[in-house]
Amino acid sequence: MKMKKFRYLDHTAILRLDGDACVGCGNCVTVCPHRVFALEGKKARIVDPDGCMECGGCAKNCPVGAIFVNPDDGCGCAAYIIQSWINRVTGLRLNLFSC
Amino acid sequence: MARVSSSLGWRDRLGTLRARIGVVRHRYRVNPGLYCLGNPTHESPVLVSANYKLSFDSLRGRLAGIDAFILVADTRGVNVWCAAGKGIFSADEVALLVERTALAERVSHRRLILPQLAAPGVAAHTLKKNCGFSAVFGPVRAADIKKFLAAGMKCDEAMRSVTFTLGERATLTPVEVYLALKPLFFAIIFLFVLAGIGADFFSFERGLARSVPAAVATAVGLFSGAVFTPVFLPWVPGRQFWLKGMEVGALAGAGFCYWHDGGMANIGLALWVAALCSYLAMNFTGATPFTSLSGVKKELPRGLACQIVLAAVGLGLWLAAPFIRG
Ligand code: SF4
Numbered sequence: 001m002k003m004k005k006f007r008y009l010d011h012t013a014i015l016r017l018d019g020d021a022c023v024g025c026g027n028c029v030t031v032c033p034h035r036v037f038a039l040e041g042k043k044a045r046i047v048d049p050d051g052c053m054e055c056g057g058c059a060k061n062c063p064v065g066a067i068f069v070n071p072d073d074g075c076g077c078a079a080y081i082i083q084s085w086i087n088r089v090t091g092l093r094l095n096l097f098s099c
Numbered sequence: 100m101a102r103v104s105s106s107l108g109w110r111d112r113l114g115t116l117r118a119r120i121g122v123v124r125h126r127y128r129v130n131p132g133l134y135c136l137g138n139p140t141h142e143s144p145v146l147v148s149a150n151y152k153l154s155f156d157s158l159r160g161r162l163a164g165i166d167a168f169i170l171v172a173d174t175r176g177v178n179v180w181c182a183a184g185k186g187i188f189s190a191d192e193v194a195l196l197v198e199r200t201a202l203a204e205r206v207s208h209r210r211l212i213l214p215q216l217a218a219p220g221v222a223a224h225t226l227k228k229n230c231g232f233s234a235v236f237g238p239v240r241a242a243d244i245k246k247f248l249a250a251g252m253k254c255d256e257a258m259r260s261v262t263f264t265l266g267e268r269a270t271l272t273p274v275e276v277y278l279a280l281k282p283l284f285f286a287i288i289f290l291f292v293l294a295g296i297g298a299d300f301f302s303f304e305r306g307l308a309r310s311v312p313a314a315v316a317t318a319v320g321l322f323s324g325a326v327f328t329p330v331f332l333p334w335v336p337g338r339q340f341w342l343k344g345m346e347v348g349a350l351a352g353a354g355f356c357y358w359h360d361g362g363m364a365n366i367g368l369a370l371w372v373a374a375l376c377s378y379l380a381m382n383f384t385g386a387t388p389f390t391s392l393s394g395v396k397k398e399l400p401r402g403l404a405c406q407i408v409l410a411a412v413g414l415g416l417w418l419a420a421p422f423i424r425g
């Protein structure tokens with residue numbers, strides 16, 4: 001099944017590209033599992049911002065640091081996030097869920 | 100150097116099953132190091148894998164007839180994508196292994212083939228700097244590796260795109276159920292104690308009689324949220340997962356009432372079904388390959404609020420029912 005059938009929330013993912021810094025190596029185009037980037041001439045361009053799942057692969061593999069992705073870690077499951085909220089509020093370091 | 104085969108035996112398959120259910124999970128490991136597949140020469144490709152045995156098995160299982168080295172990085176038994184996301188599968192880790200296994204003396208080329216999904220953890224340029232080997236990102240799925248090698252280490256768009264097929268979704272559901280079982284077991288015990296409470300303070304018989312439908316409702320909620328919603332994900336309307344779960348849960352709850360009777364206690368339990376289903380569906384965001392953390396953080400407060408209100412009202416109705424009937 002094509003991934004296009006699976007869309008998450010629009011205008012939500014945090015992904016920024018600094019076009020001036022980009023040297024056009026194409027790494028981001030290669031590694032993105034959602035094909036968010038395209039290379040146009042000597043520059044990368046974000047062609048599908050809402051397809052981004054913030055995995056961070058592009059930012060990690062950009063040799064000049066031209067890409068910014070939401071740096072918060074966490075596996076993205078609700079239980080894990082709830083736990084981190086509980087821990088922040090109570091100051092404990094619980095591990096209630098086996099994430 | 101250890102030699103491995105591309106054919107998986109019954110032990111591997113049993114292990115896969117147990118890992119899929121969630122019994123062994125992170126303890127299902129392969130020793131990190133360099134492995135030979137077939138009869139590799141100094142020109143053979145080097146494929147890098149995580150040391151979660153499922154990752155390793157799915158790779159070698161797809162390489163029948165190929166001579167290659169497999170470099171297994173120490174990702175503490177976590178799969179490729181999760182380990183990369185958590186930074187355990189990193190350029191430093193791979194470089195360390197390249198040194199330790201003296202890979203440079205075994206092969207004449209200086210190229211490592213990494214799974215594409217390792218990209219969030221492994222920076223190709225850092226790897227090159229650390230150990231002199233350049234990283235080539237292979238396809239997303241191990242199933243495409245042969246095609247990738249045959250095409251001269253090239254991927255087409257489909258091989259670079261992650262999928263989430265019915266089969267892939269179904270495979271993920273047993274773990275979801277397994278992880279939810281323990282808390283739900285305690286919830287049912289708790290419900291049993293509450294179930295006994297009535298006008299005459301506490302009755303064991305009533306506890307038993309009332310906790311059976313409560314347990315059935317919990318099972319319905321578990322199945323609809325952790326199995327049905329994930330499997331039918333693309334066909335359930337909406338984008339937010341708590342909403343998808345709420346829709347399925349509302350239907351399941353209505354079905355529960357229809358099947359039992361529409362008394363106050365059962366309506367309360369139907370609300371519990373919807374709340375539970377919505378929560379479990381929302382939690383499935385952690386297992387999909389397309390939900391962003393920002394998105395989950397956005398839908399989580401709304402979803403949680405609705406779930407807590409529904410569960411509280413449901414529990415209230417269910418608890419009040421024996422008093423009202425007398
Ligand atoms: S963070 Fe991941 S999904 Fe988003 S654009 Fe980068 S590589 Fe693609």
Ligand code: SF4
Binds near residue numbers: 029
């Ligand atoms: S990885 Fe960075 S430098 Fe390379 S094309 Fe993408 S944005 Fe440009």
